[in-house]
Amino acid sequence: MKFPVIAIVGAHNSGKTTFLEKVVNILTEEGYNIAVIKHDPKGKAKTDTEGKDSYKIYQAGAKQVIIASPERLSIFVRVKDYNLEDIYNYIDKDVDMVLIEGFKAYPNIDKYEVIRKEENRDLLVKDITGVITDYYDYPLKFDINNPKEFIDYIKDKYLKR
Numbered sequence: 001m002k003f004p005v006i007a008i009v010g011a012h013n014s015g016k017t018t019f020l021e022k023v024v025n026i027l028t029e030e031g032y033n034i035a036v037i038k039h040d041p042k043g044k045a046k047t048d049t050e051g052k053d054s055y056k057i058y059q060a061g062a063k064q065v066i067i068a069s070p071e072r073l074s075i076f077v078r079v080k081d082y083n084l085e086d087i088y089n090y091i092d093k094d095v096d097m098v099l100i101e102g103f104k105a106y107p108n109i110d111k112y113e114v115i116r117k118e119e120n121r122d123l124l125v126k127d128i129t130g131v132i133t134d135y136y137d138y139p140l141k142f143d144i145n146n147p148k149e150f151i152d153y154i155k156d157k158y159l160k161r
Helices: 016-029 053-059 084-088 147-157
Strands: 005-010 034-038 064-068 073-077 097-101 110-115 130-133 141-143
Touching: 005 016, 016 034, 016 097, 016 147, 053 064, 053 073, 141 147
Parallel strands: 005 097, 005 110, 034 097, 110 130, 130 141
Antiparallel strands: 064 073
């Protein structure tokens, strides 16, 4: 793997996406190329629109459908089973870092759990590296309201240029 990978994990509606969006925005503004993998373990995310040509072709059984637009490619790949290493094959070679939202049970990647006071829960993940929080005490913790603090840390630990 040519790029560092970390995961932002946590309970549903804990603030993972909001925090990740801020981190990606700042890193991108600083010139980093960031890829994001979003885990959808229940398959509920809407990835194509019913009735559109790409949807019809995928439903017809195509192994892969690629929608080529002027500024982006959308790729739908039919898989029976996969792991994160399989997904890494689809990531551009010029990416500086991959941020994953989810995959909390996946081994061998650094995980940072988002946990907020109003959730009133304990940690979900046993093998976390640190927490992103507004109250939880942990040896390595970052303020959920200050994404720059986390960015400085990941730049030093993972993005050394």
